[in-house]
Amino acid sequence: METSASRRFKQNVPLLWMFIPGAVFYLLFKYTPMAGLVIAFKDYNLYDGIVRSPWVGLDHFRLIFSNDLTIDIIVNTLWLSLLRLVVGFPFPILLALLLNEVRATWFKRSVQTMVFLPHFFSWVIVGGIVLTLFSQESGSLNILLERWFGYTHSFMYQVPSWITIYLGSGIWKEAGFSAIIYMAALAAIDPVLYEAAAIDGASKWRQIWHITLPGVSTVVVMMLILSMGSIMEVSFDQIYILGNPAVSSVSEVISTWVYQLGLQGGQFSLTTAMGLFESLVGLLLILTANQIARRMGKELW
Amino acid sequence: MRASAGEKVFYAVNYLVLLIAGMLCFLPLVHIFATSFSDPGMIMAGRVTLWPLQWNWDSYKALFMGTRIMGAFGNSIVITLVGVICSMTASIAVAYPLSKDYFYCRRFFSLAIIFTMIFSGGLIPNYLLVKSLGLVNTYWALWLPGLISTYNMWVMKTFFQNIPRELEDAARIDGCGELRLIMRIVLPVSVPMIVAISLFYGVAYWNNFFNVLIYMNDTSKYNLAVLVQQMIFSASNPQLAIEPDLQRAIAPEGVKAAGVLVMVMPILIAYPFVQKHFVKGVMIGSLKG
Numbered sequence: 024m025e026t027s028a029s030r031r032f033k034q035n036v037p038l039l040w041m042f043i044p045g046a047v048f049y050l051l052f053k054y055t056p057m058a059g060l061v062i063a064f065k066d067y068n069l070y071d072g073i074v075r076s077p078w079v080g081l082d083h084f085r086l087i088f089s090n091d092l093t094i095d096i097i098v099n100t101l102w103l104s105l106l107r108l109v110v111g112f113p114f115p116i117l118l119a120l121l122l123n124e125v126r127a128t129w130f131k132r133s134v135q136t137m138v139f140l141p142h143f144f145s146w147v148i149v150g151g152i153v154l155t156l157f158s159q160e161s162g163s164l165n166i167l168l169e170r171w172f173g174y175t176h177s178f179m180y181q182v183p184s185w186i187t188i189y190l191g192s193g194i195w196k197e198a199g200f201s202a203i204i205y206m207a208a209l210a211a212i213d214p215v216l217y218e219a220a221a222i223d224g225a226s227k228w229r230q231i232w233h234i235t236l237p238g239v240s241t242v243v244v245m246m247l248i249l250s251m252g253s254i255m256e257v258s259f260d261q262i263y264i265l266g267n268p269a270v271s272s273v274s275e276v277i278s279t280w281v282y283q284l285g286l287q288g289g290q291f292s293l294t295t296a297m298g299l300f301e302s303l304v305g306l307l308l309i310l311t312a313n314q315i316a317r318r319m320g321k322e323l324w
Numbered sequence: 325m326r327a328s329a330g331e332k333v334f335y336a337v338n339y340l341v342l343l344i345a346g347m348l349c350f351l352p353l354v355h356i357f358a359t360s361f362s363d364p365g366m367i368m369a370g371r372v373t374l375w376p377l378q379w380n381w382d383s384y385k386a387l388f389m390g391t392r393i394m395g396a397f398g399n400s401i402v403i404t405l406v407g408v409i410c411s412m413t414a415s416i417a418v419a420y421p422l423s424k425d426y427f428y429c430r431r432f433f434s435l436a437i438i439f440t441m442i443f444s445g446g447l448i449p450n451y452l453l454v455k456s457l458g459l460v461n462t463y464w465a466l467w468l469p470g471l472i473s474t475y476n477m478w479v480m481k482t483f484f485q486n487i488p489r490e491l492e493d494a495a496r497i498d499g500c501g502e503l504r505l506i507m508r509i510v511l512p513v514s515v516p517m518i519v520a521i522s523l524f525y526g527v528a529y530w531n532n533f534f535n536v537l538i539y540m541n542d543t544s545k546y547n548l549a550v551l552v553q554q555m556i557f558s559a560s561n562p563q564l565a566i567e568p569d570l571q572r573a574i575a576p577e578g579v580k581a582a583g584v585l586v587m588v589m590p591i592l593i594a595y596p597f598v599q600k601h602f603v604k605g606v607m608i609g610s611l612k613g
Contacts, residue, residue, distance in 0.1 A: 048468075057443070062448075151552070151583075152353070252442075
């Protein structure tokens, strides 16, 4: 009779073999770059490499936090993503609530099919659609404006309309797909509750107010906390594709700045310092979010 | 149960709002389709709305003859197919051991992997690593750093954990080894999840824009996303290597629309068949793992 320890070992051998390539992947492509963050404290140059480049301590961070341009970029990042969260957050919930009240299955299915679709488009596609609709010379909206009122508006080149397009395109792309999680929560509500309420004479509105909304409230709170953790994240693709020099005062964010100055300008250390700052704030936010969630008995890990 | 007047109004408004929402998502695409097949004169005059006016293939002719779109299309397919196969194999190989409670150091490995989701080295260290490994300008720069999406892998792990234990125990008693167990029992019962995750990976590879932009130096290695982006945004007139006659006959808007349509076409074709799998994938992912 073999002992349970040796049996466990036998069972583990194939698992460990399977696991090795993945472990190498995580070490090489996830943990090695973390070690590479050390160049944020060095004056990295290609000739000396990471190890031998001279140490400069916190110089790059001092530069970042004393320069108006970089502070603007950090503010833009926070501002755009905060706007996106606040404005975009209610849409998936609303959509899920509306879909939940649809009885005709074929109609529900068709609407779902249409609203999920944009999620699978690349920002390149969304950008192409945005230009088709809003560009000054040939955008459909401007052609209509020209025809009806005799003037055109440069939607892509003015800050207020650009921000509206930025927010609108984000909602257009993701609201439908984000609704899935709320729809799952709504589907989990016991139908008996509705039947009982209907027998008691509760109107549609009272049913929504007293049964549906409490039923999704935990998921809503969870998603709200989760989204807090992503305040530092602004999609590079979206900004890079929709942005243009005329609106760079609001559209230049950390990721596009790192791309331009780091990858194209070769200022690796300075931009790594910015990246480290971004990662640390992100880490802090997600840990805080998890703490809050834990208080509510809903921690993520 | 009869609906009251108030409820009738509620349902009518609800259906109307949803119909508008659905149309808002769908009609822009119809407009792109109409533009790409319309006569250039009609496009320039802004007459095209939701149906092609004077059916015309010139935009596509200019697109296929004047740009590298065929090459980019092929590149996108290679990137997507190889990428999905590599990513799926690697993700399963990590997710399966992590789903077993008898796996050594399971908690440590799980935490070490989850940590990479909330903290990362960021763009520049990643780029320098890929560069020092000599992967720049090869597709390995896309496949290797993106091999495992931790989120997708975690969805798999959760799914494997929920497979009834009795299934495995029965196979084990019959003398089935771990590898045979995976091949004969675990993977076959996981087909819906495997389809869903493959699709997640597939869409991500197909739409990959940023990594192709930063890692590919040769324009001949561009995928559709980068090629179409440059075509749409570089200038008001795409640079086309076509004879002057055709150049005069086309509208830039039409060619751009055709490019967009070529890029979404595979997604649109696959979408109706795979939609339920996508939804299922999100549902599995939303379970606490």
